[in-house]
Amino acid sequence: MNHDWKASAERLAITMLGGEPDRVPLTFLASEDIASRISGLTVREMLTSPEKLAAVSIETCEVLGADSASVVVTPYCGPYEGLAFAKANGMAEEFEWKDYSAPFIREGAVCNRVPDVAQLEIPDHSRVEPWPTLLRAAAIVAERTGIPATFAPSLTWSSIQMLRGSQAYADVIENPEFLLALCEKIYASQWDYYQAFCSIVGKPFFVFNCQYAFNRTMLRFEDAWRFEGQFVSRFCKQVGLPLAIHNCGFDPYWNEMIERHIAEGVDVIMVNGSHPLDLDRWVDFREKYPQIVIMGASIFVNGELENGKPGDVMERARENIERLGPFGRFVLSPVCCMPWRIPLANVLALREAVDTYGRYPMQGPATDA
Ligand SMILES: [Zn+2]
Numbered sequence: 329m330n331h332d333w334k335a336s337a338e339r340l341a342i343t344m345l346g347g348e349p350d351r352v353p354l355t356f357l358a359s360e361d362i363a364s365r366i367s368g369l370t371v372r373e374m375l376t377s378p379e380k381l382a383a384v385s386i387e388t389c390e391v392l393g394a395d396s397a398s399v400v401v402t403p404y405c406g407p408y409e410g411l412a413f414a415k416a417n418g419m420a421e422e423f424e425w426k427d428y429s430a431p432f433i434r435e436g437a438v439c440n441r442v443p444d445v446a447q448l449e450i451p452d453h454s455r456v457e458p459w460p461t462l463l464r465a466a467a468i469v470a471e472r473t474g475i476p477a478t479f480a481p482s483l484t485w486s487s488i489q490m491l492r493g494s495q496a497y498a499d500v501i502e503n504p505e506f507l508l509a510l511c512e513k514i515y516a517s518q519w520d521y522y523q524a525f526c527s528i529v530g531k532p533f534f535v536f537n538c539q540y541a542f543n544r545t546m547l548r549f550e551d552a553w554r555f556e557g558q559f560v561s562r563f564c565k566q567v568g569l570p571l572a573i574h575n576c577g578f579d580p581y582w583n584e585m586i587e588r589h590i591a592e593g594v595d596v597i598m599v600n601g602s603h604p605l606d607l608d609r610w611v612d613f614r615e616k617y618p619q620i621v622i623m624g625a626s627i628f629v630n631g632e633l634e635n636g637k638p639g640d641v642m643e644r645a646r647e648n649i650e651r652l653g654p655f656g657r658f659v660l661s662p663v664c665c666m667p668w669r670i671p672l673a674n675v676l677a678l679r680e681a682v683d684t685y686g687r688y689p690m691q692g693p694a695t696d697a
Pocket of ligand 1: 576664665
C-alpha cells in the first residue's frame with residue numbers, strides 16, 4: 329500500500345477549516361457497486377465481518393485514489409436502515425440482496441404491512457445486523473486511515489420513500505398526519521442510530537444528511553421543510569453538531585434550504601451535490617456562502633463520467649477546479665454513487681485531474697485576497 333493517508337487526512341482537514349491545502353482533495357461516495365468491481369466480492373461477502381469490510385473499504389478507496397475513506401456500503405443510512413426496520417418488524421424477506429450492487433427494500437412494503445405507524449418497531453442499531461458490522465468496520469477504517477468516520481443519517485425523506493413508497497407523495501396532500509407520525513418514528517430510529525454510532529465509532533464531527541425532499545422536482549419547499557427540514561434542524565440542535573447536506577437531485581433548493589436552517593440556528597458547513605450543472609451558479613453560491621465547503625459542484629456521475637472519455641472527465645474537472653479551487657473550501661467529488669456502467673478509466677481520470685490542475689497555490693481570487 330502506497331497511499332499516503334496522513335496527507336489525505338491533512339488535506340481534508342485543512343480544506344474543511346478554510347485553509348490552503350497542498351491540492352484540491354478528491355472524495356467519492358464509494359458504495360457497493362464500485363467496491364464489488366474492485367474487490368471481486370459480493371456485498372454479503374464484504375459484510376461477513378467488520379475486518380473484511382474495513383479491508384475492502386480501504387482497498388477500494390486506495391484504488392480510486394481518494395482522500396476520503398469510508399465504509400463501502402451505501403454511504404448513508406439508506407437501504408440498511410430499511411433492512412433494520414424490516415427485521416425489527418418481522419419482515420426481513422421484504423429486503424432484496426443483490427450480489428454486486430446496493431440492496432434494497434421493496435418500497436412501501438413496511439408501511440403496507442404495518443399501516444398503523446404507532447405499531448412500527450424501531451430497530452436497535454447496536455444489535456440488528458448489518459449495523460454492528462458496518463459501525464465496527466467504520467471504526468477500523470477511521471483508525472487505520474486517520475480519516476474521521478462520516479455519520480450519515482437519513483432524515484427523513486429517503487427513509488420515508490423506503491418505508492412508505494411513492495404513496496408518500498399522495499400522503500403529503502391527503503394524509504399529512506400519517507406522514508408526520510412516520511417522520512417521528514424515523515427520527516427516533518435515527519436517534520438510536522446516532523447513539524450506536526457514538527458508542528461504537530465515537531462522536532462524529534458533523535451530521536452528513538441526505539436531504540432528498542428538497543428538490544423542485546419532488547416537493548414544494550414548505551412541504552420539504554415540514555416533512556424533512558424541520559426534523560434535520562431539530563436533530564442537529566439536539567446533538568449539537570453542524571450540518572453537511574447531501575442532495576443529488578436535479579434541482580435542489582440549495583439557497584432556500586440553507587437560509588432556513590441558518591434561521592433555525594443550525595450551522596451549515598458543507599454541501600455535497602452535482603446540480604446545478606451550470607458552474608456559474610456554483611460560483612454564485614461560493615460568493616454567497618464563503619464559509620460553506622462545496623464538495624462536488626458539477627461532477628455528475630451520469631454526465632461525462634458515464635458518457636464521455638477520460639479526457640472529457642479531466643476537462644470537466646479542470647473547469648470545476650479553476651472556477652472554484654482558488655476560493656478554497658472546495659473538494660472535487662463526483663455525485664452520487666458510481667454505477668457499473670461508468671468506465672473505471674473515467675473514474676481514475678478524476679485523480680489525474682486533481683494532481684494535474686488542483687495544486688495550490690492557485691491563480692485566482694484566493695491569492696488576490
Ligand atoms: Zn445521492
